[in-house]
Amino acid sequence: MEVSPLSVLLLLIVLFQCGQTEEIPKPILRVDPNTTVYTGDTLTLTCDLQISLTGWRFRWYKDSQQLNPLTEYKDTNTLSITASDTETAEYLCIARRGHGGVDYDSHYSAPVKITVEIPKPTLRVDPHTTVYTGDTLTLTCDLQSSVTGWRFRWYKDSQQLNPLTEYKDTNTLSITVSDTGTAEYLCIARRGHGGVDYDSHYSAPVKITVAGKPKPELRSSLKGATLRGSSVTLECVLDQSAGWRFYWTKHTQNPQNEFSTETHSHTISSVSVSDGGQYWCKAGRGDPVNYTPYSDALWVNVTDLDSRGPGSSSLAAGVAVGSSLIILLIILSLVWCCKKNKGGGSLWLTSRNKQNTSQRQNLAGPEDTVSASTPLQSDAPAESSDVTYVAINLKSKKKPKKKQDLGYMPEEKTTADTDQKTIYSELKLNTD
Known part of the structure; x- marks a missing residue:
C-alpha cells in the first residue's frame, strides 16, 4: 500500500x-x-x-x-x-x-x-520615660515597613504636638518638657501613593512622667574640722544618679569657678588650708545640658589640731583633780593650825542648816558664847544653803589633879570641862 x-x-x-x-x-x-x-x-x-x-x-x-x-x-x-x-x-x-x-x-x-x-508603629522615648522639667526628649515613631515615603505625626493626650505641620517627613521629634505631671504620647504614619493616602494604626500610648528638678545633697566623709594633710571625700547625692554629670564650686556659686566630674564624688587627697571654705554642687544631663539647683552650702574647716582628741578629756580630768587637791589642802591646813594653837583637838564637818546649837553653848565663858539664833557671818551669798562649816573642839592636854577620895564628888567643874571650846570655821567647796 x-x-x-x-x-x-x-x-x-x-x-x-x-x-x-x-x-x-x-x-x-x-x-x-x-x-x-x-x-x-x-x-x-x-x-x-x-x-x-x-x-x-x-x-x-x-x-x-x-x-x-x-x-x-x-x-x-x-x-x-x-x-x-x-x-x-x-x-x-x-x-x-x-x-x-x-x-x-x-x-x-x-x-x-x-x-x-495596616502597619502599627512603635513609639520610643529617649533617654527616659521619667524625666525632670527642662529635659529634652526624642520621640521616635518606628514603623517596620519596607517602603519609604512615610510621614509622621505625634500626639500628647490626644492633642497634636506639631500643629503647624500636618505630618513630619522624618520619624523623630525632639521636645523639651516644662510642666510636671504624667501625659500619654502616641504617633501615626501616613503614606501617599497614586493620589491615595494610606494611614497606619496609632502606636500604643507611652506614659511620660515629668517631675520637678531634684536638689542634690552635699555630704562630707568627715564630721567636724578636717586635719591638714588628711583626705576628705565630698558626695553630691541624688535619688537617681545615672546619666548625670556633677559640677562643683567653692566660695561662690559662680559657673566660671566650677569643675566637673563623671561620678557623684570628689576627693581631696591631702587637705591644705586653702581647701577650706564653702562648697556647693549641682548635676546636669542632656544636650543642651539641663542643670539641677545648687545644693545647700557645706563648710570644710581645716585645722592643725584635732579638737576631738584626748587633750580636751585630759584638761577636764586635770581640773577635777586640781579642785580635789585644793579642798584637801584647806582641810589639812585647818587641822595643822588647830594643833599648833591648842596642841590638839578633834575635827568634824557640819552643815550650816543642821548646826547643833548646844555645841555653841559649850564655849567656856560668857563672852565666848554664841547664841543659837545668831547666824554666823559668811562671805557666801545669802541665798546659798550649801555652805559647810568645820567645827573644832579644842581641849587642853593638862590632866586634872587627882582628888582625894572623900567618898563623894565635889560639885565644882573640872578644868577639863571649863577648858573645852568650840570654834567654827566656814569652808567653801568648789563643786563646779
Whole structure:
C-alpha cells in the first residue's frame, strides 16, 4: 500500500502537537519582598517560567480576576502592585507563546496567598520615660515597613504636638518638657501613593512622667574640722544618679569657678588650708545640658589640731583633780593650825542648816558664847544653803589633879570641862 506525501505530512503534524502537549511548562509565582505586607507597600510579582524558549507573554490573577485587564498579556514576567486593601488573597499567573499563528499556553502557577495588613508603629522615648522639667526628649515613631515615603505625626493626650505641620517627613521629634505631671504620647504614619493616602494604626500610648528638678545633697566623709594633710571625700547625692554629670564650686556659686566630674564624688587627697571654705554642687544631663539647683552650702574647716582628741578629756580630768587637791589642802591646813594653837583637838564637818546649837553653848565663858539664833557671818551669798562649816573642839592636854577620895564628888567643874571650846570655821567647796 502506497503512502502519499500528504498523509506523511499530516502524521508529522499530529505527532508534533502531541509532543508539545506533553511538555506544557508550569511557571512559579514569586512575591517580593514578603507575602505578608502592609497597606501602601509595593509588591513585585514574578512569573518564573523555567524554559529556554523566548517570546512568552504573561498574565496575573487575583482571586481568579485578571489583575491587568487593559492588556491581554504582559511582555515581561514581572508585575509591581501596591497593597491597598487589608485582606488575604490568592495570586497566580500563566504564560502564553504564539508560534505559526497558534497560541500555546502554559499551565497556571500554584496559587500564592498574600496578606495585607495596616502597619502599627512603635513609639520610643529617649533617654527616659521619667524625666525632670527642662529635659529634652526624642520621640521616635518606628514603623517596620519596607517602603519609604512615610510621614509622621505625634500626639500628647490626644492633642497634636506639631500643629503647624500636618505630618513630619522624618520619624523623630525632639521636645523639651516644662510642666510636671504624667501625659500619654502616641504617633501615626501616613503614606501617599497614586493620589491615595494610606494611614497606619496609632502606636500604643507611652506614659511620660515629668517631675520637678531634684536638689542634690552635699555630704562630707568627715564630721567636724578636717586635719591638714588628711583626705576628705565630698558626695553630691541624688535619688537617681545615672546619666548625670556633677559640677562643683567653692566660695561662690559662680559657673566660671566650677569643675566637673563623671561620678557623684570628689576627693581631696591631702587637705591644705586653702581647701577650706564653702562648697556647693549641682548635676546636669542632656544636650543642651539641663542643670539641677545648687545644693545647700557645706563648710570644710581645716585645722592643725584635732579638737576631738584626748587633750580636751585630759584638761577636764586635770581640773577635777586640781579642785580635789585644793579642798584637801584647806582641810589639812585647818587641822595643822588647830594643833599648833591648842596642841590638839578633834575635827568634824557640819552643815550650816543642821548646826547643833548646844555645841555653841559649850564655849567656856560668857563672852565666848554664841547664841543659837545668831547666824554666823559668811562671805557666801545669802541665798546659798550649801555652805559647810568645820567645827573644832579644842581641849587642853593638862590632866586634872587627882582628888582625894572623900567618898563623894565635889560639885565644882573640872578644868577639863571649863577648858573645852568650840570654834567654827566656814569652808567653801568648789563643786563646779
